[in-house]
Amino acid sequence: MNAPTQISGPKATENIQETQLAIKSESQLESKSENKPSEKPSHDAITSGRYIGQRVRRKEDPRLLTGRGQFVDDISLPGQLQVAFARSPIARGDIVAINMDIALDVPGVHAIYTQQDLACYNVDMISFFLVSPEVEITPLANGRVAYVGEPVALVIADSRAIAEDAASLIEVEYAEQDPVISIRDAHHAPPIHPGTDDNIAAQMGEEDIDEDLEAELQRAPHLITHTVVHQRISQSPMETRGVLVTFDGSEEITLYITCQSPHMVARWVSIALGLPPAAIRVIAKDVGGGFGLKNHPWKEETAVILAAMKLRRPLKWIEDRYENLIGANQAREQEMALQIGFDHDGTLIASHGNYSCNNGAYPQLAECNIAVHMFVWAAYKMPTYGFLTRGWYTNTVGYAAYRGPWAMETLIRETALDVAARRIGLDPIEIRRRNLVTLQDQPTTSCMEIPLEDVTPAECLEKLLTAFDVAAFRQEQAAAREQERYLGLGLATYIEPTGAAGAITTMTGELAQVRIEPTGKVTATMSTHSQGHGTATTMAQIFADRLGVAYEDVTVFEGDSSRGGFSPGAAGSRQGVIAGGAAIKAAELLADKTKLLASHLLDTTPDNILIDNGMVSVAGQPDKTRSLADIANIAYGEPDRLPEDFEPGLEAQYRYQPPPMTFSSAANACVVEVDSDTGFVKILRWISSEDCGTPINPAIVEGQISGGLAQAIGMVLLEEVGFDERGNPTTATYKDYHLPAISDVPDFEFVHANTPSQSVGGMRGVGEGGAIIGAPALVNAIADALSPFGEVPVELPLTPVKLLSVIEGRDLSRKTAAPANTPAQEGNTSVAEPVTPATAPEPAIAPATATATNTVAAVIDGDWKMILSTPMGPQEISGHFETQGDLLSGYLSSPEGQMDFSGTAEGNNLKFDLKVQKPMKITLKYNLTVDGDKLAGKCKMGIFGSAKVSGERA
Amino acid sequence: MSKHTIELTINGRRHSSDVEARTSLADFLRDDAGYTGVHLGCEHGVCGACTVIVDGKAVRSCLMLAVQTHGSDITTVEGLAADDGTLHTVQQTLQDEHGLQCGFCTPGIVMTMAALTDESYRSQANPTEEQLLGALSGHICRCTGYQGIRRAAKKLANPVEIYSGDES
Numbered sequence A: 001m002n003a004p005t006q007i008s009g010p011k012a013t014e015n016i017q018e019t020q021l022a023i024k025s026e027s028q029l030e031s032k033s034e035n036k037p038s039e040k041p042s043h044d045a046i047t048s049g050r051y052i053g054q055r056v057r058r059k060e061d062p063r064l065l066t067g068r069g070q071f072v073d074d075i076s077l078p079g080q081l082q083v084a085f086a087r088s089p090i091a092r093g094d095i096v097a098i099n100m101d102i103a104l105d106v107p108g109v110h111a112i113y114t115q116q117d118l119a120c121y122n123v124d125m126i127s128f129f130l131v132s133p134e135v136e137i138t139p140l141a142n143g144r145v146a147y148v149g150e151p152v153a154l155v156i157a158d159s160r161a162i163a164e165d166a167a168s169l170i171e172v173e174y175a176e177q178d179p180v181i182s183i184r185d186a187h188h189a190p191p192i193h194p195g196t197d198d199n200i201a202a203q204m205g206e207e208d209i210d211e212d213l214e215a216e217l218q219r220a221p222h223l224i225t226h227t228v229v230h231q232r233i234s235q236s237p238m239e240t241r242g243v244l245v246t247f248d249g250s251e252e253i254t255l256y257i258t259c260q261s262p263h264m265v266a267r268w269v270s271i272a273l274g275l276p277p278a279a280i281r282v283i284a285k286d287v288g289g290g291f292g293l294k295n296h297p298w299k300e301e302t303a304v305i306l307a308a309m310k311l312r313r314p315l316k317w318i319e320d321r322y323e324n325l326i327g328a329n330q331a332r333e334q335e336m337a338l339q340i341g342f343d344h345d346g347t348l349i350a351s352h353g354n355y356s357c358n359n360g361a362y363p364q365l366a367e368c369n370i371a372v373h374m375f376v377w378a379a380y381k382m383p384t385y386g387f388l389t390r391g392w393y394t395n396t397v398g399y400a401a402y403r404g405p406w407a408m409e410t411l412i413r414e415t416a417l418d419v420a421a422r423r424i425g426l427d428p429i430e431i432r433r434r435n436l437v438t439l440q441d442q443p444t445t446s447c448m449e450i451p452l453e454d455v456t457p458a459e460c461l462e463k464l465l466t467a468f469d470v471a472a473f474r475q476e477q478a479a480a481r482e483q484e485r486y487l488g489l490g491l492a493t494y495i496e497p498t499g500a501a502g503a504i505t506t507m508t509g510e511l512a513q514v515r516i517e518p519t520g521k522v523t524a525t526m527s528t529h530s531q532g533h534g535t536a537t538t539m540a541q542i543f544a545d546r547l548g549v550a551y552e553d554v555t556v557f558e559g560d561s562s563r564g565g566f567s568p569g570a571a572g573s574r575q576g577v578i579a580g581g582a583a584i585k586a587a588e589l590l591a592d593k594t595k596l597l598a599s600h601l602l603d604t605t606p607d608n609i610l611i612d613n614g615m616v617s618v619a620g621q622p623d624k625t626r627s628l629a630d631i632a633n634i635a636y637g638e639p640d641r642l643p644e645d646f647e648p649g650l651e652a653q654y655r656y657q658p659p660p661m662t663f664s665s666a667a668n669a670c671v672v673e674v675d676s677d678t679g680f681v682k683i684l685r686w687i688s689s690e691d692c693g694t695p696i697n698p699a700i701v702e703g704q705i706s707g708g709l710a711q712a713i714g715m716v717l718l719e720e721v722g723f724d725e726r727g728n729p730t731t732a733t734y735k736d737y738h739l740p741a742i743s744d745v746p747d748f749e750f751v752h753a754n755t756p757s758q759s760v761g762g763m764r765g766v767g768e769g770g771a772i773i774g775a776p777a778l779v780n781a782i783a784d785a786l787s788p789f790g791e792v793p794v795e796l797p798l799t800p801v802k803l804l805s806v807i808e809g810r811d812l813s814r815k816t817a818a819p820a821n822t823p824a825q826e827g828n829t830s831v832a833e834p835v836t837p838a839t840a841p842e843p844a845i846a847p848a849t850a851t852a853t854n855t856v857a858a859v860i861d862g863d864w865k866m867i868l869s870t871p872m873g874p875q876e877i878s879g880h881f882e883t884q885g886d887l888l889s890g891y892l893s894s895p896e897g898q899m900d901f902s903g904t905a906e907g908n909n910l911k912f913d914l915k916v917q918k919p920m921k922i923t924l925k926y927n928l929t930v931d932g933d934k935l936a937g938k939c940k941m942g943i944f945g946s947a948k949v950s951g952e953r954a
Numbered sequence B: 001m002s003k004h005t006i007e008l009t010i011n012g013r014r015h016s017s018d019v020e021a022r023t024s025l026a027d028f029l030r031d032d033a034g035y036t037g038v039h040l041g042c043e044h045g046v047c048g049a050c051t052v053i054v055d056g057k058a059v060r061s062c063l064m065l066a067v068q069t070h071g072s073d074i075t076t077v078e079g080l081a082a083d084d085g086t087l088h089t090v091q092q093t094l095q096d097e098h099g100l101q102c103g104f105c106t107p108g109i110v111m112t113m114a115a116l117t118d119e120s121y122r123s124q125a126n127p128t129e130e131q132l133l134g135a136l137s138g139h140i141c142r143c144t145g146y147q148g149i150r151r152a153a154k155k156l157a158n159p160v161e162i163y164s165g166d167e168s
C-alpha cells in the first residue's frame, strides 16, 4: 500500500487521508433542506429565485424509493403473453431451414413467428432523423443473419420461462460465411450487405488532404500525429429494453415502452408502420436509464409490436441482460488519427482528422459522426481544418447513440494537446491558454463555421486553477517520483453544443402546458421525459418560482404521448435548456392572466397584484388578500364575475423555440496515482469546473455531471465489449463487461461558473458533458503519471496490462504496423496504427465513351431517383434533367421542397450548384456521371466535405 | 415442472403460494406476490438491484429460489416506509442526498443499507463507513456516479448526524 498522498488543495488545509482524498464538494457543505435557500454565493444575481437555483428534493424520489415506480415490466395486462427470441449463434450466413415443430409442441406456446410472418406489414426501419435506411433492415432476420444475437424467430408463450424454453428448441440450419468484425477488416473485405459497393455505411469529407492544408501542415515547426482507438461500449441502462403492447380497439395501439421520449416513439412507430399517429399511445412513466440506447424502437421492439398486431393479444417482451449485452445496439467503437501543426510557441496552425466508426450490421443511424469534425476545434483558434470521416458496416450488432456520441473530438484533441505540450516543452495549461477562444475573442466563427458568442472554456479553466494549486502538485509529484510513486495531473477543456433545435426534423422545441386548478394547486403537462433527469422536479421549481406558489403545490406530468406535445425527449442535453424556457414563458403567461383577473376582482391594476406562496394580494393593501384557490374558483366556476373577453379558467401554454444551439463549457482536473508494480490506476482527486448557465437545481446539475464522469471512468479504465474472430461476443454478462462500482468512482468537486445563456432562463445543457470531458481528463492524468516511461498509446480501455507494457517498455499494442502516410517531421506520438488512409477507389464509373452529341439528351434527359449520403443519413432526392447542347437545367426535389438549377453537361458528366438554407447556408456542388440507367458521383457540401451520390433512372 | 407450496411472510403479511421449483425468489416476489419494487437488472447476481432482506440478511433475490424461502420472513423495499408514507431513514437519507436518478438500482441499494443499519435487521453494531461502502460496492448504479449514495452511506454510518436535524 502506498503512503498517504497529499493532493494540493487551494490552501491545502484539508486533512486528507488515504481513503478520502477529495475535499468536500460545495454540495456537501451546505444544507439540503427542501425549499431552503442555499447559502451558496456563486449563483446569486443571475439565477437565484425562491426555487430556481435551489437544491430542492426531487419529486420523483418518494415513489422510486418505496418501490412504487412504474417501469415497463411493472405493468401487466389481462390476457398478456410473453415473448422470447431465438437469436443467431453465428455472425454471418444464410438461413437454410428453420424447424419449429418441437418448439411449437411445448405446452404453453401460442405462436412462433419468423420474418415471413411479419413481412406483410412492410415496416420501414427509419432512423432518429426519420430517414429510411440504405440497406434492407427487417425486424427479424430475412433469409440471412448479419451478427451474433440477431433475432431470427419470435416465440409467444404463457410465461417468459416457457417462451425461452421453446426458443431454445427452434432448430435453424445456417450456411455460415466468414464475418467481417473490425473496422480494419471492413476496409478491405467484400461488402457484407448485398447490393452495396463496399462496407462504407456513411462517408463525408475529402479522401485526399487538400493541397493548401497539406502545405500548412508541412510548414509547421511541430507536427503531431495522434491516434485514439476507442473500444465498443454497451450503454447499459440498468433497466434493459422492454415493451408491452396492446390493441385497445380497432387501430388503437397502447405501447408501454422503456424509452427516451414517448412522443418520439409514437412518431417513429407511426411512420415506420404507416399508421395514423392518433392511433398510437405511448406510455413510459419511469425509465431506468437510456443514455442513447432508447431513442426509438429497433428490431426486437418492432417485432413485438407486429406480433401483437398479428396475434391480437397483449404481448410483453423484457430483455434480459445477456440479450442486452449481445443484441442491443452498442456505441463508440471508433478510431481517429489527428494531425496538428503547431508553431514554435505552440500556437495552432492547421489540422486534419481521419475518423472511422463501426456501424455494425444494422445501425440505428448510418453514422460517420460529422459532429466530431464540426466541434473538434470549435473552441480553439484553429485556422484551418480538413477531414475524412467514414462509418463502416461489419457483422456486429448495430450502432446506436451513447451519451455525447461525438465525444471523440474532445478526447482526441485534449489528449493530443498534452502530447504536444510534452513534445514542444510547454505546460499543458499554457498550450491551452495560447489557443482557447476566450470571451474577449467573441463573437467569432470557428474554422468549421460554428458561430461562437459566449463560450467560456478558457474562463472555466482559470476558475478551475483557483481551486487547484498546480505548482504545489508538481512539487508533490516530483517528490513522489523520487520514491518511485507515479502521480499524474490531467486537464481538459471543452465546449458542448446543447439544446439544439431547428436544424433537424426531430430536434424541436418543447411545450409547456400549465394551469392553476380550481383547488389553487398547479399542474403542468410537459413534453419532457425523464430517465432519471428529474424533469418533474426542475420544471416544478420553475413553475413554483414564477407563479408564486409553493413547490409542494406543483405537479408535473410527463411520460405519455397522449399528453403534452412533441419533443425528442432526452437527446442532446436539451431538456433543461428548452423545456426550462418553455416553462418560464408559460408560467409568465399564466401569471399575467391571473393578475388580470385578480386586479379585476380586487379593483386595482394588474401591476399592483402580488402572488406569493399561493396568496394573491394588492400591494400596500394587506386586507385585500385572497387565496389563489378563491381566484381560481371564480375563474372556472363564476363566468359572470370575469372581465370582458376573459377566457374562463387559468390555463396557459407555450412552445419555446430556443436559439439553434446553446453551448456549455467546462474544464476538468483529475489527479491519479498509477501503481508501477500492478498498473492499477487510483483516482485521487477530480474537480469539475463547468458553465451550465443558470442551474435550475445544482444538485441535479451535479448529478448529471457525476453520472457522466463515472461513465467516462468506465470508458477509460473498465468497459469494453469484446468479440472473438468469428464475431462471438466475449462480454455477455456483467462478470465480463465491467461497469464502474462505487469503489471505482471518487468524490467529485464542483466549481460552477454560471454564465447565463441567451436562451430564455439562461440555462445551458448539462446532460452529456461529464461523459465527454471525463475521458481525456483521466487519460491525460495517466499519461502524465507515466511520462517518465514514455507515451501511453490511447487505446481504450487503459487496462493494467496495457499500462504495465508502458511501464516495462514492452510493446503490447494490438496493432504494430508502422504508420505509413504520416509526415514524419516529429515522428509519431503513438505506436498504434493510425486509421488506415483512404485507399478506397472511387465508385467505378465507366468513362464517358464517345457519346455522340445528338445522343447526350437521350442519355441524360428525364427523371432520376438519387440517394445523397448526408450527415443525417441517406436522403432520397428525385431529379429532373434537361440538356441543350452542353447546357444543363432541371430541378431536384426532396420532402423539403423543390429547387431549380442550371449547369453544364459535358459528355455524360453533369455539373451544377444548388444553394440551400438548412441546416446551414451552404452551396451544394454536384458532379455526376451518367452511365446507362445509373448515375454516380459526388456532392461537395461546403465545410461538410463531399458526400456520395448514386442514382438510377426513375 | 414440479410445483411446491411455500408459506412465508412478506412485509409483515403471510403468503401461501404454489411455485415451480425453478422460479427465482425475485420472479416470485414480482409476479406472484406483486412486489414490483424488486428490480431485475442482470439476473445473474452482479448488479444488486434485486436485493431484499430474507430473515435479517440482504439477499440477491435473482440468485435464490422461491422454494428456499419456505418459512422465511422477507422484507422488500415496499415494506420499509411507514403506512402514512414517512420514509425509512435510509430512504430519507438517499432522497436528501440526491442518491438516485432513474431509481432502478435504488431498491437494492436501500435494502442493503437497511439490512446493515436498521436495528430490526442487523445483528451487529452499526457498520462503519468502510463496511457500508464495501457492501455497496456490490451494487451497480449507471446514473449517479455514486456521489449521493456515498454521502448517504457516510451519514448512515454516523447516525448522530441523521437525528441532529439540519446540519448546514
Ligand code: FES
Residues within 6 Å of the ligand: B039, B040, B041, B042, B043, B044, B045, B046, B047, B048, B049, B050, B051, B060, B061, B062, B063
Ligand atoms: S438482478 Fe439480481 S443481482 Fe442483478
Ligand code: FES
Residues within 6 Å of the ligand: A238, A288, A289, A532, B099, B100, B101, B102, B103, B104, B105, B106, B140, B141, B142, B143, B144
Ligand atoms: S439511479 Fe439509475 S441506475 Fe442508479
